[in-house]
Amino acid sequence: MSVLLRTSSLAKRFGGLAAVDDVSFDVERGEIFAIIGPNGAGKTTLLNLISGLLAPTAGSVVLDGRDLTGLSTAERCHLGLGRAFQVVQPFPEMTVRENVLVGAMFGKPGIGRGEAERRADEALAHVGLGLRADDDAEDLTLMEEKRLEIARALATRPTVLLLDEVMAGLRPAEARATVALIKRLRETGLTIVFIEHVMPVVRDLADRVLVMNYGKVLTSGSYAEVTQDARVIEAYLGSDQEEATA
Ligand SMILES: Nc1ncnc2c1ncn2[C@@H]1O[C@H](COP(=O)(O)OP(=O)(O)O)[C@@H](O)[C@H]1O
Ligand SMILES: [Mg+2]
Structure with missing residues (x-):
């Protein structure tokens, strides 16, 4: 195993609030890596720092040995970072x-329309939306919207896929189908970093889990290790435990 993605002392302040505070972790190539923590813990902000949507107050992100500091979201995407957002916003029309x-076109500069279409169809087939390709995006169900969001990221041909709460709002059967999809994606060689509130999903998918609280890393380890950690239990009891274990 080798390190594919590394954050070093990453920090983001919003005025007086330390939304992400001294966060360092490594993701190995081929790993499924979960980021969990109560609402407001800084998980989405952390993904924004990795994907380049936000500039850090301090610290760095290194992808495959390359320091991404100062690079735009598009440049990071070209280097292999794919991102699916928590709030899905397809172009409805x-x-x-x-x-x-x-x-597909955002992902790689200079690819032709034909190649972009090929990559788009491949991504849609991967997420099981092939039969919906010609339908308007506004007619999709929530689960299909989430899959569209994943397909948009896949079409950029990422090496690391960043997923932000793709299970939110899904029924249990839909969540199980999405777990199976993520396992299939890993089989293709993708490295996956995902934020998730639904704990059974974390248990089923994650090789390792990073727990955040108040912007900091509370602990990290296997699902069994972190869920037995008294500090983790307390962090959840203090806030949204019901949602977290739903
Ligand atoms: N653009 C922003 N400006 C000011 N505060 C923000 C901004 N984005 C997030 N925050 C704050 O940073 C903290 C972490 O937010 P977020 O990363 O969305 O947490 P999570 O995804 O873990 O729920 C929260 O207190 C949130 O209100
Ligand atoms: Mg969030």
Whole structure:
């Protein structure tokens, strides 16, 4: 195993609030790595720092040995960082395929329309949306919207896929199907970093779990290790435990 993604003392302040505070961790190549923590812990902000949507107050992100400091989201995407957002915002007036095409063309500079379409169709097939390709994005169900969001990221041909709460709002059967999808994606060689509130999903998917609280790393380890950690139990009891264990 080798380190593919590394954050070193990453920090982000919003005025007086330390949303992300001295966060360091490594993700190994081929790993499924979960980030958990109560609401407001800084998980989404951390992904924003990794994908380049936000500039850090301090610290660095290194992908495959390359320091990403100062690079735009597009440049990071070209280097292999794919991102699916917590709040899904497809272009409603475009078809499903056109939505993914946007991802394919954003992903790699200078690829032709034909190649972009090929990558878009491949991504849609991967997430099981092939039959919906020509439908308007606004007609998708929530689960299909989440899959479209994953397909948009996949079409950029990432080496690391960053997922932010892709299970939120899904029914149990839909969540199980999405767990199976993420396992299939890992089989293709993808490294996956995901934020998740649904603990059974974390248990089923994660090789390792990073627990955040108040912007800091509370602990990290296997699912069994972190869920037996008294500090983790207390952090959840103090806030949204019911949601976290739903
Ligand atoms: N753009 C922003 N400006 C000010 N505060 C923010 C901003 N984004 C997030 N925060 C604050 O940073 C903290 C961490 O937020 P977030 O990363 O969204 O947490 P999580 O994803 O773990 O729920 C919260 O207190 C949130 O209100
Ligand atoms: Mg969040």
